[in-house]
Amino acid sequence: MYIKDLTDQNLIKQYLSGDEYALNQLVNRHKTKIISFIFSKVRDKSQADDIFQETFFKVIRTLKSGKYNEEGKFLPWVMRIAYNLSMDYFRYNKKSRLVRSNDQFNIFDLIKDGEESKEHKMIQDRILIDLKNIIDKLPVNQQKVLQLRYYSNMSFSEIAENCNISINTALGRMRYALINIRKIIQREGVVLSVD
16 A cells, blocks of 8 residues: 555554654645635735644644544644634734724834834844854754744745755754753843843
């Protein structure tokens, strides 16, 4: 039997026993349906791609942690995750959207109340230096995924192609990079916020 003929449940079992290709098969099997579903909610192709990748990042974490128990209901479970992440996107955007009295352009929407103080600028510069030092302590492969994701604004599928790795590996490297950054911050007592 070919891997493409296996059920979702069998592919999950194979993935959990170490077969990375089984996850790629699952992703490819449902990609079009899930991205279309997400796009129907957010109406933005780039955002739909990001939410799709975030969805599978969450799927991988759940599978690896042994918390997946949707026996035989993989696609509906993934669609639920995609739906929740799409709603999170709207909640976040609702909070960060500019408030206007009408739909007309208003120059005052773009002007800040005042200039940043020199102290604030110095603190931001210090945070950027500290963050760069923390990132420099990560393994090179994690640094590269972070750089491609946040500085080159690549999707995880683009990162995977650029680094000649699977999407799962790219997501895993990002996950470990973020975990390691948190550990370094805690260990070294670095503060990365401006109050």
